[in-house]
Amino acid sequence: MTTTTAPTPTLPADWRDFVALTKPKVMRLVVFTGLCGMLAAPVSLHPVLAFTAILCIALGAGAAGALNQWYEADIDALMKRTAARPLPAGRMDRESALQFGIGLSVFSVLLMGLATNWFAAFILAGSILFYVLVYTVWLKRRTPQNIVIGGAAGAFPPLIGWAAATGTADPLPLLLFALVFLWTPPHFWALSLFVRSDYARAGVPMLPVVAGARHTRVQILLYTLPMAAAAVAPWPLGLAGALYGAAAVAFSLVFLLLAVRVFANRATEPAGMKPEKQLFAFSILYLFVLFGFLVADKVLLA
Template sequence: MASVTIKAEALPADWRDFVALTKPRVMTLVVFTGLCGLLAAPVTIHPVLGFTAILCIALGAGAAAALNQWYEADLDALMKRTAARPLPAGRMDKQSALHFGVGLGAFSVLLMGLALNWLAAAILAASILYYVIIYTVWLKRRTPQNIVIGGGAGSFPPLIGWAAATGNVAVLPVLLFLLIFLWTPPHFWALSLFVRTDYAAAGVPMLPVVAGPKTTRNQILLYTIPMGIAAVLPWPLGLSGPIYGIAAVALSLVFLFLAIRVYRNDATEAAAMRPEKKLFAFSVIYLFAIFGALVLDRWMI
């Protein structure tokens, strides 16, 4: 892997660079699933406390993203899609990113514990540590299964939202955790198929790099099936109503259809990977729609 030197004397960072460290686009989905977990809980929470809980989830996600970029500044400098981030671009020094990430994470956990409850705070802390230590430090550079195991990091928000509202954990938020956990591999592998040259240049052992496109497409299809089952399960288990159930079935069938198209595609060039790009785009819509349907179902009952 080519060596990259991050500028020792970074230019003064402004507020936009600190915002960029939190990966706001990724945070949107994290915050939304956390909010849905909170709203789906069988209790009514005071709006101020609800806002505080979601703020803590957002700050915790931002902290994890900042620490991820602090640790991976060398990798980000090697990939086109990440080279303009504050650290590899030289607009911020690594110490500032580290202090920002640690401070933001500690504040989010402490505020969650004091304002809501310590179970939600503990799960929030676990989610931050999982993403930073297990995924970023331990798995990402070592195994093509990094996304599979590391997917747990992004699966916590519904659990956190539910725990913030109720003070406990139940079957429904666990199923929502499982849904996101199983959704993560096909979502990220679809992306990694058409940007695999970036991962190869950085020496990251993503599945398309080490096992090839065909194996990756097989795995996308294999993970889509249990993901769809996890999505639909709350309905037959009596944890949701028909609004959610019908939406989950319909959306999962569309996801499966797109995964089959990816499975049948044999292209090796990014320009010919239209099915992969469509699956990646739909996978984001899928999760927003599934969780939105859950909240609609809960409030229509």
């Protein structure tokens, strides 16, 4: 694999570079699913404690993002969509990123344990370690199944939010975990199809790079089916009401339709991958809508 050494920083990093290390765009969905997991729980936290728990989820996600960028500075420098990040762009040294990531990790876990309970703190710690050690260090550069197994890291927030409120892991948050876990492959494979040249240049064995676009499109469709089942399941199981059920069915059908369009597409160049771009964009909206309806359903039934 070709590697590139990040340029030596010529200016001290400012606060915006440290914010960029936390991957704030990714963090929005993490925080939202964690918040919805907490609000859907049968136990209500004091507003100050609830805010603290969500802050801990955000800080933990930011810590994982910082450590991911610390470890992947070499391949980030080779990809167009990541070359402007603080480390490959030379605005920050790797030691600062490492210390920042470790410090945020420890602080977020300790604060979660002290503010809510140690079970939630344990899951938060596990999510950080899973993202950094299992996905980033072990899987990402070694196997095209990286995003399948590594997707568990992004599925923890609703479970953490629920655990912060209840101190337990119950069927509903476990189903939400399964939903995000199964959602992750079609979401990221849709992205990787139209940026696969970046991954190929960096030597990252994403599925479109090692198995081709056709096989990736088949896998997107195959993963969409159990994802839709996990999304709808809380309704027939009596864990959510008809409002959530109707939204889950409707939006899962749209997701499936977009996945079928991706499956039917034969384009090999990014310019012809409109269905993939549409699926990627809709997949983000999909989780926001479903988790939002889950909370709305609980409020209306209360």
